[in-house]
Structures are given as structure tokens and as C-alpha cells.
């Protein structure tokens with residue numbers, strides 16, 4: 001039942017993104033910059049900062065909710081180092097928005113998983129880089145195995161395992177083992193490409209490319225479907241994957257100081273305080289071309305942009321997606337049918353847009 005309701009809420013996020021072009025679909029917010037690990041490729045953490053006080057974060061969440069944010073993701077640093085993360089999740093869920101967490105998983109415990117269940121967490125992503133720890137990363141299957149079993153047994157939220165390929169990964173074949181293990185436990189799996197210090201792709205070596213192609217064949221979710229076909233294949237081979245990056249509009253990154261940035265790799269742009277961030281800022285920054293776009297590996301922003309492609313050119317975007325893999329995932333097919341495919345679809349879109357406007361959606 002929980003899963004079915006979550007799917008309905010996901011459909012509502014999609015519908016809202018179709019009807020209203022300016023609210024943020026996805027926001028990443030940093031509740032603590034500190035991390036308990038030090039992965040060699042990472043530039044998103046320190047070893048000293050204190051958690052942002054909960055009342056300050058609650059005010060930031062309220063502002064994001066006012067701006068219309070649909071999905072709020074807690075990242076870091078390591079977000080589980082925030083002692084009241086479940087309170088923050090509950091706040092997001094009580095406002096009717098989706099709440100997700102990206103973690104290295106080290107601090108997970110049965111009690112914490114139960115707290116996230118009670119708070120109504122929607123998704124938790126655990127990043128795993130290798131099977132055995134090495135000097136690049138200690139986000140390792142061997143270390144996290146017991147935590148994953150707890151998640152499989154106790155979590156009432158969806159779990160995604162993200163593994164990475166690219167420069168610095170010693171044993172690319174580990175990504176395949178991790179993906180298969182995730183599947184066995186009933187989790188979703190995603191694959192990220194390691195980027196350089198400016199968020200830009202580095203082409204994969206032949207062995208990593210072979211593993212990449214094999215993992216690509218295993219994925220079949222809506223996002224991975226678009227995700228791989230639309231840009232990862234190009235970037236993995238060192239080719240540009242042009243797009244319009246909507247960061248600053250459809251996607252926001254709110255740092256520990258409460259400033260809005262395009263993403264974790266473009267801190268400082270625009271770097272405006274969240275409490276003053278307005279609809280005008282969303283429209284202007286979302287429309288600003290980003291010079292880093294062609295080789296950008298930040299998949300969550302790419303996925304967010306995909307929604308706007310579907311909104312602006314529904315039949316073209318969906319036909320392109322379908323042609324690339326020869327089939328469209330059932331969820332996407334259903335949404336397409338709901339909003340574009342049957343005789344009452346135009347009425348449904350108009351009604352939804354009117355309701356959203358009267359509910360104050362930007």
C-alpha cells in the first residue's frame with residue numbers, strides 16, 4: 001500500500017511539473033557539511049563543521065516548500081551525522097512533499113531505519129564504490145553488507161544503491177557485482193560517472209566501458225532508461241551530451257550556509273540567500289545557459305531537465321525515448337496515456353493547471 005501511494009505521489013510530482021514550468025522539482029539541501037569518510041574523488045565535505053541547527057533547517061525547508069519544491073533530498077557531507085534528520089524528513093512529508101536521503105550508509109542502524117520509517121521517508125540512496133575498501137574509497141560492499149540486510153528487512157522506504165565508474169575506481173568489475181547484489185536484495189540500482197573537480201566527465205577506459213555497457217543492459221527504470229540513453233553513453237565515450245541545464249530553477253542546491261547554488265559543483269553561482277530567493281530568480285537562473293553543461297555528469301539535474309523536455313515536446317521526447325531502447329517503461333507509458341493519450345487528456349491537463357494555480361503553485 002505504501003509503495004502504491006508513493007507511486008501516486010510520484011505521478012503527482014510529474015503532473016505538477018507538466019502543469020507548472022517554474023517551481024523547483026528537486027532540491028538538494030545540506031544539513032551538515034562534515035563527513036565521516038574522505039573519498040579521494042570528493043570535493044563536497046569537511047571534517048569539522050557542526051550540523052546546521054534544526055530550527056534553521058526547518059525555516060529553510062519552509063521556504064523551499066513556499067517556492068513549490070516537489071522533492072527534497074538531504075545530502076552532505078554525510079547527512080546521517082545530523083542528529084535530527086528524521087525530524088527534517090517528517091517536516092517535508094507533512095507538507096506533502098517527497099523526502100529522500102543520499103548517504104554513505106556507515107551510520108545506519110535498525111533503530112535509525114525505524115525512525116525514518118516513522119518519519120515517512122520516501123527514498124534512501126546508499127553510495128557504494130567498491131567491494132573491498134581501498135585508499136580511494138571506503139564505501140565498500142564488504143563494510144556495508146550488514147546495513148544493506150537491515151535495510152532489506154526493515155525499510156518501508158525505497159532503497160537505491162548507486163555505484164560509480166571512472167577515474168580512480170581500481171576494479172571496474174566491482175560495479176557489476178554491486179549492481180547484482182542490490183538487485184538480489186530487492187533494491188533499485190543506479191550508476192554514476194565520476195567527474196573531475198568541476199563536475200565534468202572524464203572518458204572511461206575500455207574495461208570500465210565494457211562494465212558500463214553491461215550494467216546499462218540491466219537497468220530498466222524510467223530514469224535509468226532516460227539516464228543512460230540520453231547522456232551517459234555519450235559522456236562515457238568522451239563525447240559531449242548537450243542539453244539545457246535548468247539548475248537554479250527546476251533544481252536547487254542549498255548549502256550549509258543557506259545559499260542557493262546551481263549544484264554541488266557550481267557553488268557560488270548564483271550563491272543567493274534562500275530566504276530571498278524569488279520566483280524571478282527561479283525563472284532567470286533556470287533559463288541561464290551553463291557553460292559546464294555539455295560534459296556535466298550530475299544525473300539528478302539531467303533527470304529533472306528530462307521532465308521539461310517531456311512537458312515542452314511530449315510526443316517528440318517520449319517517442320525519442322521509446323525508440324532508443326525499443327520500449328517504454330510501463331510507468332512512463334501510463335503517464336503519457338493519462339496526460340496526452342486519451343480524449344479527456346486536454347481537459348485533465350487544463351483542470352490540473354487551474355488547481356495548481358489556485359493552490360499557489362508558481
Ligand code: SF4
Nearest residue numbers: 035038039042077104
Ligand atoms: S562519503 Fe560522500 S560526502 Fe563523504 S567523502 Fe565520500 S563521496 Fe564525499
Ligand code: SF4
Nearest residue numbers: 245262263292293296
Ligand atoms: S551543467 Fe548544471 S548541473 Fe551540471 S555542473 Fe553545470 S550547473 Fe551543475
